[in-house]
Amino acid sequence: MRALVAAAIGLAAAFALVLTVTAIGAPPGETSPRPLLTTVPGPKK
Structure with missing residues (x-):
């Protein structure tokens, strides 16, 4: 029963956090026009 x-308390806390973030919205700003490197660059040819 305690579990x-x-x-239920953990689920309610997570749901409240999601609602709070949704209500506040995304911070203002813009993304970088340059793509991020996701792999190690190889030798230059």
């Missing part, structure tokens, strides 16, 4: 209560 069920703990799970």
Whole structure:
């Protein structure tokens, strides 16, 4: 029973966090026009 209560409290906290972030919205700004490197660059040819 205690595990069920703990799970319900955790789920409610996560849901409240999602609602808070949704209500606040994304911060203002813009993304970088240059792409991020996701791999190690190879030798230049």
